[in-house]
Each structure stands twice: as C-alpha cells, then as structure tokens.
Amino acid sequence: MDNDDSIADRLSSEGQKSPLSDFLLIERINQCPKLASLKSINDTLNDLLDSDDSFVAQIAEVIRLDPSLTTRVLDLVNSIFFGSKDEKRITGVEEASIFLGLNRIRELIAATPIIEEIMELGKNSQSFPWTDFWRHSIGSAILTREILSLTDQKFEDEADYVAGLLHNLGKLILAITFPDLFEEIYQKTNDKIEDFLAMEKQIVGWDHSKIGAYYLWNHHISDEIVEAIHWHNEPAKSENHRQLAGAIQVADFITRKIGVNGLERCTTPANQDYLDLEGWQILFGDREEAEREIIEENLNSTIERISPTLRGIL
Incomplete structure (x- = not known):
C-alpha cells in the first residue's frame, strides 16, 4: 500500500485532514466477514408461514428449535400486550404466536439471525452503542414495511423489512474498519442529520449509506436492497428503487422523530414533518388530498404502537 493511503499521512501541509482513498476504503471493507443469514433466513419456518395448511402449533414447534427466536417472541408479546405488569405473562410459544400474528412472526424471523450475526461481526467494537443502533434499525424496518403497505408496491421476499433493518449498517462497518474516525464523527453534536452525512464524506470520503451499500453489494445482496440503502438519504437519485429508498427515508425520519435517534447526537427539529420529505413526495405526492389524509x-x-414494539424486541 502506498504511504499516501495510510491514516497517519492524511494531513495536508495546511494541517487539514483529507478523506481516505477509495482504495483503502474498499480494501478495509472487503476484509469484513460475510453475513450468512442475509441469504438464508429460516427456510423451514418461512415455508410454514406461506402454507395454507399451517397450524399455529406447527409454527410454534419450529420456533422452539431456535432459542433466540423463542426469547424474542415471548419478550415481544409480553411487552406489547402486558407492558410492565408482572401479574400476567405469556410463557408459551404457541400462545405468543396467536397474540402476535403471522406478520409479526415473519418480521422476527427476518430480524433475529441478522441481529445475531451483526452482533458477532462487531463483537470487538466495545464502545459501539448497540441498543441505540438496534432500536432505531428495527423501528425503521417496521415503519418501512408499514409505509410501503400503503402503496401499490408489494414485496414477497422480506426485502422491504431487511432494507429498513440494514439501512445504517454502514455505520457499524465504519466502526469496525476505522474505529478512530467513527468516534471522531459520532462523538460530535450537530443540529441536523445532514451535518453527519457531510462529516462522513469530509473525514472518511464515503458516507455510511455508500459504505453499507458497497458491503452488501460485495456480498451479492439483491440490487433493490443495495440501491435503496445507498440512496435512502437522497431517494430521488435512485434509478430503479425510488419507492423503497423513499420509504426508508421516511421511516428513518419518523423513528428519530419519536425519540429513537440511533447513533447521531442531534434532535429532529419540531417544525420538520415527514410530509415535507423527498421520500414522501415520491411515494404519495401524486395522491388526491382525501386519499393522503387516510394514508x-x-x-x-x-x-x-411502535414504542412498545421496540421495547419488546430488544
């Protein structure tokens, strides 16, 4: 590697840091392990959920084979339906499955293996704020799916949920590959989320959207997920998947609006509204006023209802 590509040599004659080279970024990102669960998410259980002949007992039996999924199912249903009350707790997977419904079970199937593998991927990043990261990511995933359910676009393969879940994966990749730069960026406080994107580009060279998209592309994840994540902060620039990118932008904004900020030390201004976002206009800008009000x-x-869901899933 050329000396020009080392982090120690990133100071110009004026003392200002220059961004990393594309070569160094790509080299480091390529060294990150692959997430196997992105390509294989509990095929047996998904087959059961898609079958007209499935019974709750069958589904519960398969869930029991996965201790992590079992724990998340029970935690989620108790949080949503019973809150902090101790006198009533569900302890059986079958009963929990009835309460949650198949759609929420399917979301847990998608989320659980990915969460566990990403936790393993970043196990050496001791200072990484996992709870904030996952609350925001899962909230965005749930809202991405809900927002897209209000459109004419349907996803049969969990791409909408997975894209929402992974939209900030680039931040973790940055924390793994360049921990000092990650700390430099995310220890700061800014007024706007856009300020963090500008800092990422100025200090690193790529923002987290591009880092995450490249990582996923390098591991052969579908084009719609890669492109939507790449452009989720600027969805109009997406050539083929503007609706998915737009839904992630709106979901990300709303999740922060309700107080689940993720990693950035900034608050969404009270006078901002998701109706003003580029993503919202892409999704619903051409609808009649009465239809928009229903949406x-x-x-x-x-x-x-998203707050109790987040408390239960973590």
Whole structure:
C-alpha cells in the first residue's frame, strides 16, 4: 500500500485532514466477514408461514428449535400486550404466536439471525452503542414495511423489512474498519442529520449509506436492497428503487422523530414533518388530498404502537 493511503499521512501541509482513498476504503471493507443469514433466513419456518395448511402449533414447534427466536417472541408479546405488569405473562410459544400474528412472526424471523450475526461481526467494537443502533434499525424496518403497505408496491421476499433493518449498517462497518474516525464523527453534536452525512464524506470520503451499500453489494445482496440503502438519504437519485429508498427515508425520519435517534447526537427539529420529505413526495405526492389524509391517519396509528414494539424486541 502506498504511504499516501495510510491514516497517519492524511494531513495536508495546511494541517487539514483529507478523506481516505477509495482504495483503502474498499480494501478495509472487503476484509469484513460475510453475513450468512442475509441469504438464508429460516427456510423451514418461512415455508410454514406461506402454507395454507399451517397450524399455529406447527409454527410454534419450529420456533422452539431456535432459542433466540423463542426469547424474542415471548419478550415481544409480553411487552406489547402486558407492558410492565408482572401479574400476567405469556410463557408459551404457541400462545405468543396467536397474540402476535403471522406478520409479526415473519418480521422476527427476518430480524433475529441478522441481529445475531451483526452482533458477532462487531463483537470487538466495545464502545459501539448497540441498543441505540438496534432500536432505531428495527423501528425503521417496521415503519418501512408499514409505509410501503400503503402503496401499490408489494414485496414477497422480506426485502422491504431487511432494507429498513440494514439501512445504517454502514455505520457499524465504519466502526469496525476505522474505529478512530467513527468516534471522531459520532462523538460530535450537530443540529441536523445532514451535518453527519457531510462529516462522513469530509473525514472518511464515503458516507455510511455508500459504505453499507458497497458491503452488501460485495456480498451479492439483491440490487433493490443495495440501491435503496445507498440512496435512502437522497431517494430521488435512485434509478430503479425510488419507492423503497423513499420509504426508508421516511421511516428513518419518523423513528428519530419519536425519540429513537440511533447513533447521531442531534434532535429532529419540531417544525420538520415527514410530509415535507423527498421520500414522501415520491411515494404519495401524486395522491388526491382525501386519499393522503387516510394514508396519514393509518401511518399515525402505526407510529403510536411502535414504542412498545421496540421495547419488546430488544
């Protein structure tokens, strides 16, 4: 490697740091292990969920084979339906599956193996704020799916949920590959989320969206997920998957709006609204006013129930 590519040599004659070279970024990202679960998510259970002949007992039996999934199912249903009350707790997987419904079970199937593998991937990043990262990621995943359910676009392969779940994966990859730069960026406080994107580009050379998209592309993840994650902060630039990118942008914004900020030390200004976002205009800008009001009402209902869901899934 050329000396020009080392981090120690990133100071110009004026004392200002220059961004990393593409060569160094690609080299480091390529060294990150692959996430096997991105390509194989509990095929047996998904087959059961898709079958017209499935019974809750069968589904529960398969869930019991996965201790991590069992724990998340029980934690989620107790949090959502019973909150902090100790006098009533569900302890059986079959009963929990009835309470949650197949859609929420399917989301847990998608999330659990990915969460565990990403935790393993970043196990040496001791200072990484995992709880903040996952609450924001899972909240964004749930909302991405809910937002897209209000459109004409449907996803049969969990791509909408997985894209929402992984939209900030580039931040973890940055923490693994360049921990000092990660700390430099995310220990700061800014007024706007856009300030962090600008800092990433200025200090690293790529922002977290591009880092995450490249990592996923390098491991042969579907183009729709890669492109949507790449452009989730600027969805109009997506050539083929603007709706998915736009839904992630709106979901990300709303998740921060309700107080689940993720890693950035900034607050979403109270006078900002998701209706003003580029992603919202891509998704619903051409709808009639009456239809938009119904969409907003449905989405606001989802927002009201997202907090207990997040408490249960972590």
